[in-house]
Amino acid sequence: MNTNSHKKELPKHIAIIMDGNGRWANERGLKRTVGHEEGAKTVREITKHCNSIGVKYLTLYAFSTENWSRPKLEIEFLMKLLEKYLKSELNIYLDNNVRFKAIGDISRFSKSLQEMIKKSEKATKNATGLTQVLALNYGSQDEILRAIKKLNEQHLEVTKQNFEKCLDTAGIPDVDLLIRTSGEVRLSNYLLWQNAYAEMFFVNTYWPEFTTNELDDIISDYQNRERRFGGI
Numbered sequence: 142m143n144t145n146s147h148k149k150e151l152p153k154h155i156a157i158i159m160d161g162n163g164r165w166a167n168e169r170g171l172k173r174t175v176g177h178e179e180g181a182k183t184v185r186e187i188t189k190h191c192n193s194i195g196v197k198y199l200t201l202y203a204f205s206t207e208n209w210s211r212p213k214l215e216i217e218f219l220m221k222l223l224e225k226y227l228k229s230e231l232n233i234y235l236d237n238n239v240r241f242k243a244i245g246d247i248s249r250f251s252k253s254l255q256e257m258i259k260k261s262e263k264a265t266k267n268a269t270g271l272t273q274v275l276a277l278n279y280g281s282q283d284e285i286l287r288a289i290k291k292l293n294e295q296h297l298e299v300t301k302q303n304f305e306k307c308l309d310t311a312g313i314p315d316v317d318l319l320i321r322t323s324g325e326v327r328l329s330n331y332l333l334w335q336n337a338y339a340e341m342f343f344v345n346t347y348w349p350e351f352t353t354n355e356l357d358d359i360i361s362d363y364q365n366r367e368r369r370f371g372g373i
């Protein structure tokens with residue numbers, strides 16, 4: 142691999158662990174749910190920006206398989222917020238040539254949320270700009286186990302190529318740049334396979350105050366890192 146070939150290139154796939162909504166709200170004497178609402182606005186801004194600068198894939202961790210252990214009211218709020226977000230976003234996706242895709246096991250969501258997810262995927266499937274991927278009831282270990290089951294069911298040989306075809310991210314390139322906000326430094330069961338060679342950035346900013354300027358700075362740093370993919 143030519144080590145210089147990736148320098149200055151825009152990351153094709155950015156993945157973000159959007160963390161810190163709750164702490165952002167608490168520190169302002171607000172309810173955690175207000176933090177999630179503000180976080181949804183950041184989702185909109187960052188998606189719009191990635192599309193306009195030519196990033197091809199943006200994968201956002203919106204609800205993990207572990208998030209079900211949160212208080213029932215917070216879960217209900219997040220479900221409503223997701224549905225509201227998808228309803229309001231559909232025309233924006235269409236106007237901006239953005240494709241929407243969900244990864245994760247959405248079968249645990251309400252019928253209406255599942256329908257909204259499928260409707261958004263179907264309506265935007267031919268868009269050629271950014272693909273916004275929302276990780277919904279997503280956990281990497283769960284995804285890997287589901288992929289192995291699919292391999293078995295289809296009697297496929299265990300190869301890297303066949304395995305990747307069975308992941309929720311089939312057809313999506315591996316992550317180039319992973320960002321986690323709020324100062325936590327861990328992967329939290331996020332895209333463990335797909336992050337194999339990702340450049341990782343952990344920033345202290347809480348998600349509701351993460352800006353397009355900060356993203357641009359991270360992308361510049363990324364472009365100056367040398368990616369060797371195991372070579373020298």
Ligand code: FPP
Nearest residue numbers: 159160161162163164177180181184203226
């Ligand atoms: C982590 O912050 C965030 C989440 C578990 C949910 C992410 C949801 C959003 C950004 C808003 C809705 C998303 C969309 C796509 C409309 P936290 O609540 O765990 O914060 P904390 O660690 O400070 O408590």
